Amino acid sequence: xxxxxxxxxxxxxxxxxxxxxxxxxxxxxxxxxxxxxxxxxxxxxxxxxxxxxxxxxxxxxxxxxxxxxxxxxxxxxxxxxxxxxxxxxxxxxxxxxxxxxxxxxxxxxxxxxxxxxxxxxxxxxxxxxxxxxxxxxxxxxxxxxxxxxxxxxxxxxxxxxxxxxxxxxxxxxxxxxxxxxxxxxxxxxxxxxxxxxxxxxxxxxxxxxxxxxxxxxxxxxxxxxxxxxxxxxxxxxxxxxxxxxxxxxxxxxxxxxxxxxxxxxxxxxxxxxxxxxxxxxxxxxxxxxxxxxxxxxxxxxxxxxxxxxxxxxxxxxxxxxxxxxxxxxxxxxxxxxxxxxxxxxxxxxxxxxxxxxxxxxxxxxxxxxxxxxxxxxxxxxxxxxxxxxxxxxxxxxxxxxxxxxxxxxxxxxxxxxxxxxxxxxxxxxxxxxxxxxxxxxxxxxxxxxxxxxx
Numbered sequence: 001x002x003x004x005x006x007x008x009x010x011x012x013x014x015x016x017x018x019x020x021x022x023x024x025x026x027x028x029x030x031x032x033x034x035x036x037x038x039x040x041x042x043x044x045x046x047x048x049x050x051x052x053x054x055x056x057x058x059x060x061x062x063x064x065x066x067x068x069x070x071x072x073x074x075x076x077x078x079x080x081x082x083x084x085x086x087x088x089x090x091x092x093x094x095x096x097x098x099x100x101x102x103x104x105x106x107x108x109x110x111x112x113x114x115x116x117x118x119x120x121x122x123x124x125x126x127x128x129x130x131x132x133x134x135x136x137x138x139x140x141x142x143x144x145x146x147x148x149x150x151x152x153x154x155x156x157x158x159x160x161x162x163x164x165x166x167x168x169x170x171x172x173x174x175x176x177x178x179x180x181x182x183x184x185x186x187x188x189x190x191x192x193x194x195x196x197x198x199x200x201x202x203x204x205x206x207x208x209x210x211x212x213x214x215x216x217x218x219x220x221x222x223x224x225x226x227x228x229x230x231x232x233x234x235x236x237x238x239x240x241x242x243x244x245x246x247x248x249x250x251x252x253x254x255x256x257x258x259x260x261x262x263x264x265x266x267x268x269x270x271x272x273x274x275x276x277x278x279x280x281x282x283x284x285x286x287x288x289x290x291x292x293x294x295x296x297x298x299x300x301x302x303x304x305x306x307x308x309x310x311x312x313x314x315x316x317x318x319x320x321x322x323x324x325x326x327x328x329x330x331x332x333x334x335x336x337x338x339x340x341x342x343x344x345x346x347x348x349x350x351x352x353x354x355x356x357x358x359x360x361x362x363x364x365x366x367x368x369x370x371x372x373x374x375x376x377x378x379x380x381x382x383x384x385x386x387x388x389x390x391x392x393x394x395x396x397x398x399x400x401x402x403x404x405x406x407x408x409x410x411x412x413x414x415x416x417x418x419x420x421x422x423x424x425x426x427x428x429x430x431x432x433x434x435x436x437x438x439x440x441x442x443x444x445x446x447x448x449x450x451x452x453x454x
Contacts, residue, residue: 052178055170056409065394071401074422074430079219079372081283081421087345089283090338093330097287100325110321112313114140114291118324122291125331126276130265137294139309142319144249144277144290149175151245151273151292154308156181156210162245163204163212165196167375167412169219169247181210185411190366190377194223198232205240212242214263217250220410220417221375222350222368224254227261234267243300246274249290252339253281254370255347264295271300278323280372282330283342289323349420349427350374356431357418360438368420375407376416381445383438389414395441400433 060077067073081087100106113119119138127133141147148171156162158180164172166185173183186201188194201212214233217224225233237244246263254260264272277290294306318324350368357365357376364377378392386392389406393416397403407415420427 047180048178051180052174054174055411056405059390059406059409063390063394063397065398067397067401067403068399071433073401073403074426074433075403076418076422076430077403077405079419080285081280081372082285084422084426086423087283087342087421090334092333092335092338093282093284093326096326096329096333097322099329100322103325106321106325108321110318110324112316112318113310114138114318115321115324118327121328121331122293126262126293128262128265131262131295132297133293133295136306139292139294139313140319140324141277141290141292141313142316143285143288144247144275144279145171146316146319147275147277147290147292148172148245148247150309150312151275152176152181152211153179153312154305155243155245155273160208160210161206162210163201163242165213165215165218167220167407167410167415168213169215170409170411172213172247173411182208184209188218188221188223190364190375190415193369194218194221194366194375195225195229196233198236201233202236202240205236205242209240209242211245212237213245213247215247216263217248217254217260217370218373219250219371220373220405220407221366222371222373222420223366224258224260224369224371227259227266230261230263230266234263234270237270238267243271243273246272248274248276250280250371251276253343253346253372255343255350255368258369260370264293268297271296271298271305278330281339281342282334287320287323289319289327346372346420349422349424352424353418353420353427353431356428357434360435362438362442363434365418372419372421374418374420375412376404376418378414378416379445380414382443383441384443385441389416392416396434396437399440400437402430402433402437 116135118140119135122138123133123135139150141150152162152175161182161184162176163186164183165188167188176183184204186204187197189197244263248262251262252260262274264274272295274293274295275290276293278287279285292309294301354365354367354374357363362379362382364379366375368374378389380386383392386395388408390408393404393406404416404418407413407417410417
């Protein structure tokens, strides 16, 4: 019998409804006799969706506390420099976007990894003799977050592990665990300006370690690693043959008494995927343009990793084309004064905030050297009313209408993170309120009454 036979049943005249059955290999396909899934609704979220967990959202969204209605809310919790309007981007950056839009050249699709001309501009901007770059070493992405996601996806399989800083940006863990990748947390040391505990880091590495994430300058710490410390980190990676994902979104956002060293300029041996973007240095996080810089001078990644990144980029057809069209002018025409003024403001606010909080009994701020944050230790034994940093921050909102992020969000309990991009007058007011709050709730620890009486 022919494998495909169409049977039409008719009694002389065509019926009002054509009765067509398809016989496949002699088996009837009458609907009533079909085998398949049970006819009932069962729609469930995927494993990836269930594994996706953002601790910042989970903690903040569960804070049911209302701010003090008699005090204006001051939010020191959001890592968005545009929120208060005091840090606009440079007019040249805005004009570049207007020109790109008016040209009408950037309304269509670009290659998934970005226009060649735009990638050439990034390669030229970040090229240096110690870490040469060509357009083929650049992948443009929808913000630095997507750059990080693509790097994790190309380097690690489910069941492998990655090394993530503690305290560290929560997105690393959120992305990795949604992909079935295990996260191992290595410690940063507050008493050493948040340098890495290198012995503990190296002890975590095993045969399933796919990559090491190094975030410098740091969110949430505001720390900047010295050249010497970066060389020690690279030595561990070289010894253990572990590639590095360098999150350098705050690259060059360092204060005048410090120097930023791009990680790839310090090593020829360790393959590095460096992630960056326009968001922070150019103060346009909503424009969603990021990039991956591939540093692989010993050809350890080979074509496979490059090809893998291209394939993964094809899942989403690249970042906004208008921003890509503006990129040449943004990189070439933004005046140095703009960068200088931004950093001067951030350093001034950081010094102001650090000085004010360091004078408050029970708080131990760690002086930052860059980025947009500082971390503040809470001596919880002096605040016995509060079980942890989450309760501390909840009550701070309820009583003083000041919102900081509890560092539990960054896997580091009993600290808070303060954003230093707010206007100076707001920073002063926030610090004053934090002082009032701490003075109201501070208690001398047992055996330290003599110290409290001083």
